[in-house]
Amino acid sequence: MATYNPIDDISSKFSITFPEKVKVLKDESETSFHGDGFRYYRIAIADNEEVTDTVLDDESYSTGNLTEDDKSIIAGTIAEFDLGVQPGALYGRPHKTVFNGYDTLVIIKGSQNNEYHIFESIL
Numbered sequence: 001m002a003t004y005n006p007i008d009d010i011s012s013k014f015s016i017t018f019p020e021k022v023k024v025l026k027d028e029s030e031t032s033f034h035g036d037g038f039r040y041y042r043i044a045i046a047d048n049e050e051v052t053d054t055v056l057d058d059e060s061y062s063t064g065n066l067t068e069d070d071k072s073i074i075a076g077t078i079a080e081f082d083l084g085v086q087p088g089a090l091y092g093r094p095h096k097t098v099f100n101g102y103d104t105l106v107i108i109k110g111s112q113n114n115e116y117h118i119f120e121s122i123l
Contacts, residue, residue, distance in 0.1 A: 005024075006024055006027050006039075006041055007022050007024065007041075007043070010041075010105065010118070010120065013100060013103065014055075014098050014100045014103075014105055015100070016054075016055040016098060017053070017054045017055060018043075018054055018055060018056065019045050019049045019050060019051050019054050019056060020049070020050075021045065021046055021049055022043050022044075022045055023043060023044045023045070024041055024042075024043055025042045025043060025044055025115070026040065026041065026042040027039075027040075027041055028040040028041075028080075028081040028083075030080055030081070036122050036123050037080075037122050038073070038076060038077040038080050038081070038119070038120065038121060038122065039077075039118075039119075039120040039122065040077050040078075040080075040081055040083065040117070040118065040119055040120070041117075041118040041120075042110070042115065042116070042117055042118075043115070043116050043118065044112075044114050044115045044116075045114050045116075046114065047113075047114055049114075055096065055098065055107065056107075056116060058094070058109075060096055061094040061095060061096050061109060062094065062095055062096065063094050065091075066091055066095060066106070067097070069104070070095070070097055070104075070106045071087065071091065073104060073106050073119050073120075073121040074087050074090060074091075074106060074108070074119050075087045076121070077119045077120075077121075085117075090108045090117060093108045093109050093110070093111070094108075094109040095107060095108045095109065102123050103120060103121060103122050103123055104120070104121045105118060105119070105120050106118070106119040106120075106121075107119075
């Protein structure tokens with residue numbers, strides 16, 4: 001029997017790839033009756049894991065300001081799950097936004113080089 005893997009789910013949903021070995025450290029999800037809501041994942045990769053041509057490739061991350069929409073997704077997700085982190089602490093970190101036409105992923109590189117915060121807004 002197959003088990004649910006959130007990395008496989010978001011890879012398929014957003015047509016993105018992750019490095020081969022990704023460890024999910026935290027997985028939170030809350031959706032309404034209509035299916036909209038937020039998901040949060042904190043993931044880690046091994047220090048020597050190859051990220052080239054994946055969604056975690058540093059070359060595709062921005063160090064500029066997050067959009068107001070991205071900030072809203074992060075703040076809403078943190079409030080929904082009481083993650084114990086201040087949104088502002090993540091705003092200056094390297095980030096990437098992925099949109100699939102309906103839903104949005106905001107990926108923030110954590111303070112530990114091998115950790116990432118993934119915020120998903122489900123519409």
